[in-house]
Amino acid sequence: MQRIVCHVDMDAFFVSVEELFDPSLKGKPVVVGGKANQRGVVSAASYEARKFGVHSAMPLRTAGQLCPQALFVEGHFERYREYSKKVLTVLNRFSPRVEMASIDEAYLDLTGTERLHGPPMQMAHKLHQAIGNETQLNCSLGVASSRLVAKVSSDAAKPNGVLFVLPGQEAKFLAPLNVRTIPGVGKKAEAQLNKLGIRKVGDLAKLDENFLAAHFGKWGLALAGKAKGADAGGWFDSEIGAAEDPKSISHEHTFDQDVENRETLETTLLKLSEMVAKRLRAQKLYSKTIQLKLRYEDFSTFTRAHTLDHATQLDQEVAGAVISLFRQAWDGKTRVRLLGVHAGTLQTVEGQMSLLEEPHTARLREAFRSIDHIRDKYGAASIALAKTLKANLRERLHDKKPD
DNA sequence: TCTGGGGTCCTAGGACCC
């Protein structure tokens, strides 16, 4: 049976949601991400702001210079998650195989739904209309025989359009587009391909796949397939709607001003550790590898990892590992721009643990579970964990006292 | 222009084991 994939991409999603909460923003240049003089980048720009050259990932200060009259607003991720769920609810009516690929885009497998919903093009228009009616948001849809081509075509359909690439027409559709439009080809890869005289997807499709494999290895081989419109291995080749467990959970923070005060830095690491551990517990996951991320004032960035002898979801164990990595990594002088805490190698059980430790950590786990509960109910300020944790850690790390 | 925060996947070297 002919595979049919639909990619749904919300138009200027963050901006459009903000407009629903504040209709006075409509029709104006709007930048979501923060104030024009803040550290940070643009999360989303309205089409009016884009006319001035503003685009996402651009530093806010640059956006402020390009378009001083733009309205700069903070992002509200709870709102975006709420609207993302509304979109998903609509999608679920159209196919049993749906997958959110990020907060503002999704894939639907429409293969074999024809008898229920009509031909794919008709169905795509019905879906487009339903999303508009039920969320008050615009989106663009791409329909094709692979995820890859569906994604590229939803982009070509913007704004607020629907585009169907007929089976057999994939290579023809892709040929005139820049290589950069292929997902996975970023700035670096584009430059390397350009150096070889490859600019359009059509140039790529003409090449022998052995040539690409010789130049770019495994990645080049997949690229040869993508140039012809195939999902060609990797993430694109996975089945739609086969939800996978997360591979990592992390939080990071960039300071408004670079920091050299140890107290501030370590308190920040404690907060980040708490946030990470709380999410581990919420998702019933345990992490074996804890990683510190450190970025200095000159933007040089380092990571340092520690693998525990058992997987954990406890604030104290995450924080303990991260603080000790930090004390080994930081010279105590260089000003710090960013700190991050990352939990990797996630599993659903604690796994091996020494028999001596077991009863102790089981009690701790209970304690933290109730703390999470109280926090959810009364807010984070109700329990000042950071302070007590910090005192604990001082003992453990300095005096090497058993707790 | 002065660069967020949350992720995924890939590579490559070294340790260690058989």
Add this chain to the structure above:
DNA sequence: TCTGGGGTCCTAGGACCC
């Protein structure tokens, strides 16, 4: 004194995506 081959785990860094 010269030295294989494969597998897995760990660590660090980088490209890329939204």
